[in-house]
Amino acid sequence: MRDVCVVGVGMSKWGEVWRKSLRQLFVDAAADAVKNSGVDHLDSLYVGCMSGGMFVGQEHLGALMADYLGMRGLPAMRVESACASGGMSMRAAYMEVASGVSDIVLAGGVEKMTDCAGDDATYALAAAADQEYEVFHGATFPGLYAMMAHAHMAKYGTTRDMLSAVSVKNHKNGSMNPVAQYPFEITMEGVANSVMVADPLHILDCSPITDGAAAVIVTTEEVAKKLGKPYIKVTGTGCGTDTIALAQRDDLTVIKASQIAAGNALKMAGKTIKDIQFAEMHDCFTIAELIISESIGVFEPGKAGAAVLAGETALDGKFPINSSGGLKSKGHPVGATGIAQIVEVYKQLTGQAEGGRQIAGSPKIGMAQNMGGSGASSVVHILEVA
16 A cells, blocks of 8 residues: 555634535635645545534535535545544545545545534434434433443542543643634633533533534645645554444443554554554543543553543643644534544644644654544544654
């Protein structure tokens, strides 16, 4: 297979974006990625989107986005894997370039989640859970992750402060991100005293409903060099799945799909987790960041909470996690999240992270971990300085 690189990135401003449509959000991010990369054409296009049909009544996104990007006729496809749709879009683009089918591919993601009522958004998101065995009986994602949090607390003694520290850290990072939905800092007391959603998870433990898009240009190293723009290499990609229903899992304190995906990506890259210097992780809820960081081996089981409290995952810590602000502060337009993670890793590795959130020491190797639902699917990418 050929070496694969990321050479240009683009993102819309995330939040409640009332004056732009689903297609316009995507086109804005995609056009920025094309402009920033310097490419003069695309060979194909992937659109990560969880549920355009339920959120805004729009399917058939591949053709739609190619048309409105001004590239009618371009091979284009929508990719769906719940909240991992963006990461899977990146994986599809990677495979197309690595295989030699195409030289220049745009991998993007988009979701428009605030144009419907809150109950309708909850219904759409619940489609990523097990409809017959979870949703029918009233389970929601806050409820499912609350069960995971209780299991982790019972098994390892995880505390309220440990969960709060994840949110505080990510908001501090997000306060420096110009495209974040909630670019402000919060306090430990603020998290613990915010509205309860599903015990023990408060509203400030939960990622928000978001409108937004992100895009990256994926190409060969030969093309990247000719463009003369900053680029990074994709040295590993991995994907994994697990049961959708929590009740069918062996251990609620482990996300096996991420464990599998990270293992495959690291093996492909010829690396171990100790070689990775920082990561973007899927913190849809604060407990998710703790469980993921343990599942992929950054910390021993039950040790992530104490590490966060000790500052080990802060920007100046031993292993920075979610320098972008993560889903918690940056936002979570579900189809775009996985691509936005690639955008952040690209910026960190090329020294372009804005607002003072650039990780010190010029990191050389980063990871992006994206997952769907309560962890039934996951995709991981390893990216390195070229």
